[in-house]
Amino acid sequence: MALSNSEIADIFNQMADMLEIKGENPFKVRAYRNAARTVQNLGKSLDSLMEEGMELTKLPGIGHDLAESIAEIIETGKFSKLEALKKEMPEGLDKLLSIEGLGPKRIRQLYDTFHITSLEELAKVAESGEIYTLKGFGPKLVEKILKGVRLAKKAGHRFRFDVAKPFAEELRSYLENFEGVIDVEVAGSYRRKKETVGDLDILVVAENWERVVDWFVAFEKIKEVVSKGPTRSTVILRNDLQVDLRSVAKESYGSALHYFTGSKAHNIKIRKMAIEKGWKINEYGVFQGERRIGGETEEQIYRMLGLRYIEPELREDRGEVEASLEGRLPKLVTxxxxxxxxxxxxxxxxxxxxxxxxxxxxxxxxxxxxxxxxxxxxxxxxxxxxxxxxxxxxxxxxxxxxxxxxxxxxxxxxxxxxxxxxxxxxxxxxxxxxxxxxxxxxxxxxxxxxxxxxxxxxxxxxxxxxxxxxxxxxxxxxxxxxxxxxxxxxxxxxxxxxxxxxxxxxxxxxxxxxxxxxxxxxxxxxxxxxxxxxxxxxxxxxxxxxxxxxxxxxxxxxxxxxxxxxxxxxxxx
Incomplete structure (x- = not known):
């Protein structure tokens, strides 16, 4: 189960973080940071490059030791040096690095004085005022720390678009190439190209749903299969990204794609327009009473409502429906x-x-x-x-x-x-x-x-x-x-x-x-x-x-x- 470039980069960044907290040689820390950047920016997977016989030492910032580390990570899925270092360090300290204003030295200072290893403990010490007893912790820094804790909690388990993308596209290809699959699309905030993605909603039109589900849950980067159902299956990937696979009928594909792409605010506005015409729009189609009158494609849905097609990136209820009605939708840059x-x-x-x-x-x-x-x-x-x-x-x-x-x-x-x-x-x-x-x-x-x-x-x-x-x-x-x-x-x-x-x-x-x-x-x-x-x-x-x-x-x-x-x-x- 080869790790993606972003996963390998994360491992190197974790290593750099832990070394910095420990107070290791800054040159060693910088070497891991540079390696992480190089790996993250590669246009091709490291696994593929190694299969092609490329010498990894030709990559910027990758020396002999780091090349061997990459080979170990690809071969085993783990980095023994990082695992050993984690055992030496108090659990939870690495999470504090996400807080603006807290570098490794300050984190070490907080741990040595208050034994802080979590965001909750950090917030408690900051709010109580005890943190002011530490040298260098003034009101502005403490305000920044409390803001950072709130931001970290708000961020939850959302993933940056670039982190979610390789998984989304690999899954798309994995499913498209399976016999009997007719259509595959990754919907939700991913399709709208939002900065961060909470989870992946993948819609599939297929001849045999049960066979597709069996193929889906056999995907090599799955950590946990949460459910296998008659219309929806859910898995958690190794990086904790949740993926929902949904079965869609061919005649409902456009409606389902529109519904699951969102946003919620955009969909509500579209549904209200349908109601004014005496119709109902949901994930199964456009209905007049009990009779389906549309929903095969998104273009058809918009056309039925007198609208030009609205690109997914615009569907946020920021005036795109009105612009479509008035014929002034932008021709988006490509x-x-x-x-x-x-x-x-x-x-x-x-x-x-x-x-x-x-x-x-x-x-x-x-x-x-x-x-x-x-x-x-x-x-x-x-x-x-x-x-x-x-x-x-x-x-x-x-x-x-x-x-x-x-x-x-x-x-x-x-x-x-x-x-x-x-x-x-x-x-x-x-x-x-x-x-x-x-x-x-x-x-x-x-x-x-x-x-x-x-x-x-x-x-x-x-x-x-x-x-x-x-x-x-x-x-x-x-x-x-x-x-x-x-x-x-x-x-x-x-x-x-x-x-x-x-x-x-x-x-x-x-x-x-x-x-x-x-x-x-x-x-x-x-x-x-x-x-x-x-x-x-x-x-x-x-x-x-x-x-x-x-x-x-x-x-x-x-x-x-x-x-x-x-x-x-x-x-x-």
Whole structure:
């Protein structure tokens, strides 16, 4: 039972967490973190790569020892070093790492003083005020900890879309290839491309349900079979993701797909429209009295109600039904319309590949351009570029472009927005770049007024093009910092600044709601991967999912433009 790449990455991240709590050598910790990132970003499963005879040591950050560890994990499904380390450590400490503001040293401090090993114990000590007896635990940190506990509890057992996807698609393929299966679709929030997925609802039309169920429960990544029923079977996968398989009649497929795709609010609105016509819509079809009059396809259901087909990503009751009635549904952007990536890192800072390697990988994806936007000097942990090194990089890019065919590398920077709203590099060098991304990487806890003023001031800089990962949130780990988004949108319009949809699956920032508001305000957006290695360029898919949920069309996105059009848009004023 080969583990998925995300499962192997989780194992390495757990190892790094436990080593850090224990106080081990930071270089060893970093090695596991880098390995986890490499594994997570691979476009092909490690199991397949090993079967093909690939030397794993050729992967970035994978040395001989880590290659042997990967082989052990794939062969046995476990990592003996992690199992041994867990036995040494108090149970439950690793769960505290999900709380913003709690690094390994503070977790160790909490355990040594209060023997805290759970979120409940952490909340109790924080609320009682006992936590203030520890050095470094002030009111702001304690408030952040309590917010983090609430966020962790709220997150429950939801899975990021990118974590659920390999399981969903493997199950889809597994079922589609079984004899007698006619239709298979993964419905629910997964089909709507939401940021997180609670469980998977898979609908199947098949000639023989019983045989399909037997095949389904034999899937190798199942941890527990919860039920096997005449119309529904439920299993829990090894990573605790629940999967419900539902039997659907061919004549009800469209109705069932619409019902189980949701959202609930969208479905209620559709049902009300049917009631006004004297009909009833449920998962079995469209009925007039006891007579079925439709439901074979989703398109038919919408057509019967006088609606154009509404894409799953839009079904959130945010005006999509009214837009359909009035003939103004957006023609949603597609992955194929993307012509480049405007947020890419290289090994000049914290990336894992050369600029040439990133350019060649982008060209292989059919892109016309990429922007190299390494970190600026303030981000020392990422080896940020000062003016001298940035100029050296600019010269290197100019020389590289002379040798490249079919793709252009743009000169850029991901420039830190300092606490006072100034940019981290002088105008003399910023003026010479093709694109400047501004980003907040520290001081997340400023007041709403201070944080908004900081970012608005930065956007007023004549070289500022795109606000990267605008709200700073990390899904399930860090809330967005406080911002007056109305003021941010106003500044974007006034200063001709675009907002980024950062496609990193743990960010997806802007969220879909703000992306829709930006569209309505006439603000341009950039969908970008923030890639630190060639494989991370594939994250563009997740950014486009988010853009579609935000109603975005090709014309509203910078990197669907030709290079000539893009350069014109980047010239503010």
């Amino acid at each position: 992955l194929e319309e993307v012509r480049g990536d405007l947020h890419v890192h290289s090994n000049w800072t914290d990336g894992h590949a050369s600029i040439r390697e990133m350019a060649e990988a982008a060209k292989a994806k059919g892109y016309d351009y990429i922007a190299i936007t390494d970190h600026s000097r303030h981000l020392t942990v990422a080896k940020g570029l000062d003016e001298k090194r940035l100029r050296e990089q600019m010269e290197a890019i100019d020389k590289l472009n002379e040798t490249l065919d079919g793709i252009t590398v743009l000169k850029g920077i991901e420039c830190d927005i300092l606490e006072d709203g100034s940019l981290d590099l002088p105008d003399s060098v910023l003026n010479e770049l093709d694109i400047v991304l501004g980003a907040v990487h520290y001081k997340f806890n400023l007041s709403k007024k201070e944080q908004t003023r900081r970012i608005v001031k930065a956007m007023q800089h004549p070289c500022f093009n795109v606000l990267a990962h605008p709200t700073g949130r990390i899904i399930g780990h860090r809330n967005a910092y406080e911002l007056d988004m109305g003021e941010i949108f106003k500044a974007c319009k006034n200063e001709q600044v675009a907002l980024e949809i950062n496609a990193q699956p743990e960010r997806l920032d802007l969220n879909d709601i703000y992306a829709k508001v930006a569209k309505e305000e006439g603000i341009k957006l950039s969908v970008a991967t923030d890639a630190h290695d060639p494989m991370s360029l594939d994250f563009m898919e997740y950014g486009i999912n988010q853009a579609r949920r935000g109603w975005l069309e090709k014309e509203e996105i910078l990197n669907t433009r030709t290079l000539k059009q893009l350069k014109a848009l980047l010239k503010k004023g």
